Amino acid sequence: MIVLRNIWFSYVDENYVLKNINIEFSRGITVVLGPNGSGKTTLLKIASCLYKPIRGEVLIDDINYWNLNEEEKIRFRRKIVYVHEKPILLRGSVLDNIIYGLIIRGYSRDEAIKKAHKISKELNITSILSRRTETLSIGERRLVTLARALVLDTDYLLLDDPIAHLHPSTRELVVDIVRSMKDEKVIAIATHDPLSTLKIASKVIILDSGRIVNISEPRNIIDKYILEY
């Protein structure tokens, strides 16, 4: 479980973008909704321990992450994977990208390639494994970033707008894959598109101007949210 307790955050010399956030990301899928600039991305980056809050605690499995030493921090961070909204890929082939996280975890290249092939098959991207990343379309890039994250099989999966720019059929495929993991993993999805994700959500958080304005079960929120946004 990831627990954010009394979190305040601001970028250098700016106003607070997150104000007194208290959330628990538990097993299942938490969907974070909110307008642009509401703090969704920052919230996920704090939860994935990429940003240190100005105030407050980030508890991973009941351990305060920011009190750990460097070695322990890496061990904890390897339980979490965050997928950026912008699909950032490394130079080289799609396969090189997918195996990067495994290689730095000490997997042999053969083992890593085997795992990469398995996840590529699930995401239907085996045909592009040998392609160089600069030749990919935006939708393909997004699928590769997802494959690169999913192959790590982490306990925590934080996805920032994972279905943006995807073809509707691919969108369904991604939603199905995420849904299939909801019983084993803690998953958080920030999105502008509630229609595809609310149906698989276990919990919905609505952010506005850096504050949580609602935490609820999806069925309590779906009509209200769709009407408003």
Place this chain on the structure above:
Amino acid sequence: MYTEIYGIALRSLLISSTATLLALVWSIPFTAKLISIRHRSKDIIIGIFNTLIGLPTVLVGLVLYLLFSYSGPLGFLELLYTPYTIIIGESILITPLVISLLYEVFSRAYNEYWELALTLGADKLQAYKLIIREVISDIFVVSLISFSRAIGELGVALIVGGNIKGYTRVFTTAIALEIEKGEFETAIILGLLLFIVVLSVILTARIIKRRV
């Protein structure tokens, strides 16, 4: 005449490439550290380096002369009028340019790849390695641009090198001397050679930039 010109060309290339390498040796870790600072002082520091790009070469030459002259604080090293002082001078001269260019390259890479590496489970060393791997061709372009600035400078080479025939004479000092002597033919040949070297370097940089 051609043997001497060949010697000057080779010496110029050697001195300026060594100076460029030296500048990269301290500029890469410095810039890598600078971009990781999350404080306003970073902008002030990079602003200073941006300003220092236009530092007059004769000023660098003068300061180095005072330092390395026999009565200066580093005079005991007996480096004045050797190729080593030209290398030191040129590396100092191009350092602001190297840092300013690297800063642009590293900032972009840091914003994109640092977080990415961490979230994929990299430790800090692995994250730095990833950034270097992603920007290696950009670093090569930066070094080519800096090299062309080093090889084309006159002030440092003349003041601390002394333009000694067969020892510290480089393209720019040789051109200056030949003009002074009225040997315009040799000056033009040297000038053309220098132009070809700089042009090739810039073109190579452009090709690399376009391909990556």
